[in-house]
Structures are given as C-alpha cells and as structure tokens.
Amino acid sequence: MERPPPGRAQGLRYCLQGAQIFxxxxxxxxxxxxxxxxxxxxxxxxxxxxxxxxxxxxxxPNFRRSVILVTEYxxxxxxxxxxxxxxxxxLSQAIxxxxxxxxxxxxxxxxxxxxxxxxxxxxxxxxxSTEIGNGxxxxxxxxxxxxxxxxxxxxxxxxxxxxxxAGWNSKSHLQRELDENSWFVTGMRKRYIFDDATKELWxxxxxDMGGDYAMLIHAPAHPSLN
Numbered sequence: 001m002e003r004p005p006p007g008r009a010q011g012l013r014y015c016l017q018g019a020q021i022f023x024x025x026x027x028x029x030x031x032x033x034x035x036x037x038x039x040x041x042x043x044x045x046x047x048x049x050x051x052x053x054x055x056x057x058x059x060x061p062n063f064r065r066s067v068i069l070v071t072e073y074x075x076x077x078x079x080x081x082x083x084x085x086x087x088x089x090x091l092s093q094a095i096x097x098x099x100x101x102x103x104x105x106x107x108x109x110x111x112x113x114x115x116x117x118x119x120x121x122x123x124x125x126x127x128x129s130t131e132i133g134n135g136x137x138x139x140x141x142x143x144x145x146x147x148x149x150x151x152x153x154x155x156x157x158x159x160x161x162x163x164x165x166a167g168w169n170s171k172s173h174l175q176r177e178l179d180e181n182s183w184f185v186t187g188m189r190k191r192y193i194f195d196d197a198t199k200e201l202w203x204x205x206x207x208d209m210g211g212d213y214a215m216l217i218h219a220p221a222h223p224s225l226n
Contacts, residue, residue, distance in 0.1 A: 046178065046185050048073045049133030051192060052080065053184045053205055056219040062110045065202040068166055068183075069119070069193060071130075071138045078168040081108035081117065083160070083193060084201040091161055101149060108162030118145065120159040121190060134188050157194045184213065 046052070052068040063082070072079040083106070091103040094116065108117060119138050120126060125148075129140035148154045168174040177183055186209055196204055203217040 046070065046073065046174065049136070049188045051186045051188050051205065053186065053202060055182050055184065056216050058182050063166070067192065067201050067205060068109075069132070069136075069188065071119070071132050073171065075171065077170055078174050080166045081119065081160075081162045082106065082166060084198045086198050087163065089163070094163070098146065101146060103149065103156070103159075103161055106160060106162045108164045109166030111165050111167045113164035115164060116161065117165060118142075118159055118161045119193060120145070120154075121194060122148075122154060122158055132188070134190060136188065136190060136193060160193060184209070 048070055050070045050073075052066075052070060054063050054066045054068075056065065058064065066085065067083045068080040069083055070078060070080045085107040087105050087107050089105045091101045091105060092099045094105060095101075107113070117139060119132070119136060120129070120140070121135050121137065123129070123135065123137065126137065126140035126145055129137035131137050145159070149159075168177075174183075178185070184206075186205060189208075192201065192205060206213045206217050
C-alpha cells in the first residue's frame with residue numbers, strides 16, 4: 001500500500017444515501033426527531049473540524065450510527081473519517097515493511113479503501129500536518145510518525161490510522177443530506193477522536209448534546225424492532 005500525499009484525499013465520488021423515515025418507529029422517538037429537525041436551524045454549521053452523527057434512521061450499512069470527523073470542507077468537496085468503525089487489521093498487516101507496528105486500523109469510509117490516512121494531536125512534532133482545529137491534525141510526515149511510534153515517543157492515544165474515507169463531491173451535496181436530517185452536527189472534542197470507547201461513541205456524543213438528542217440513544221437498532 002502506498003502512502004497518499006498529505007492534504008486532500010483524491011477521488012471524492014461516494015454518494016451517501018439519505019435517511020429513510022419509518023412511521024412506526026414509535027411516538028416518543030418521532031416526537032423527538034421532529035423537535036431535532038426544527039433545532040437543526042440553530043445547530044452548529046458544518047465545516048472543517050465538525051462532527052457528523054448519523055440519524056438513527058440512516059440505513060446505509062456504511063454509515064449506520066456512524067460518527068464522522070470532517071477534515072476538509074471547501075468548494076472541491078468534503079472529506080471525513082468514520083471514528084467508530086474499527087477493523088481487526090493492524091498497520092503491520094497493511095504495509096510489508098512495518099511488521100513491528102501493531103497499530104489498529106479503522107475503516108474511515110468506503111471511498112478508496114486502499115488509501116491510508118492518519119489524524120493525531122502531536123502538532124508541529126509531525127511536519128506537513130494540516131490542522132483540523134482544536135489541536136487535532138491530519139496527515140504529515142508518515143515516516144517520522146512511524147519512527148516515533150517505533151521508538152515509543154508517542155502514546156497510542158495520540159493518533160488514529162484509517163483505511164479509506166467518507167467523501168462528498170461538493171459542499172452542496174452534504175448540505176442536501178443535512179437538509180434531509182440524515183446527519184446531526186456538533187463540535188469536535190479531542191476525546192471523541194482519541195479517548196472515548198469506540199462502541200459507545202455515537203451514544204456518548206448524543207448524550208453530551210443533551211435534551212432531545214439524548215433520547216435518540218434509545219432508538220432500536222432497526223425500526224422493525226419497534
């Protein structure tokens with residue numbers, strides 16, 4: 001696997017599917033979803049460094065209850081990484097000459113799954129990084145990153161590696177999905193990326209958002225189970 005150059009991920013071509021709303025999902029959940037839809041007008045606007053949370057009605061298996069960190073947001077498109085989809089693979093299995101680097105890999109999204117990206121909170125210790133915001137950075141000098149891991153100079157909680165990414169081919173494409181209430185938007189916290197337990201991340205963030213958002217934690221995994 002070749003390391004992609006730092007900066008923009010290429011080939012923004014994957015189209016996320018809109019949410020499907022099921023009328024039998026339950027009166028309480030319907031009520032809270034309607035309130036949240038109205039709240040979207042005053043929610044944080046999406047941009048680089050935003051966190052996207054999938055609506056519980058979003059059935060695309062690539063993004064069911066996913067949490068996405070937006071790393072790039074401009075006229076050329078939107079790039080992000082799914083934070084809560086770990087794989088069973090290690091970096092040592094993905095790159096031949098890194099057999100001693102047992103760093104876990106996350107599936108960042110369905111676009112270009114052979115590409116490798118990483119985010120970290122090491123700042124200018126990793127040259128050529130792109131700051132996302134709030135002390136979180138994307139990419140940089142890959143060889144130096146690996147050397148620091150190998151030498152024990154950084155903690156495993158300081159970085160995450162991703163195979164593939166989530167992408168929208170324009171800001172307006174993502175905005176349409178936001179208008180359809182397929183995603184909720186909130187601000188980034190470092191612990192969402194590096195510290196929180198992966199399996200509980202979607203629910204933990206909704207709980208942090210509070211109010212009617214927190215009620216959605218109790219939505220069944222599939223509407224037919226209501």
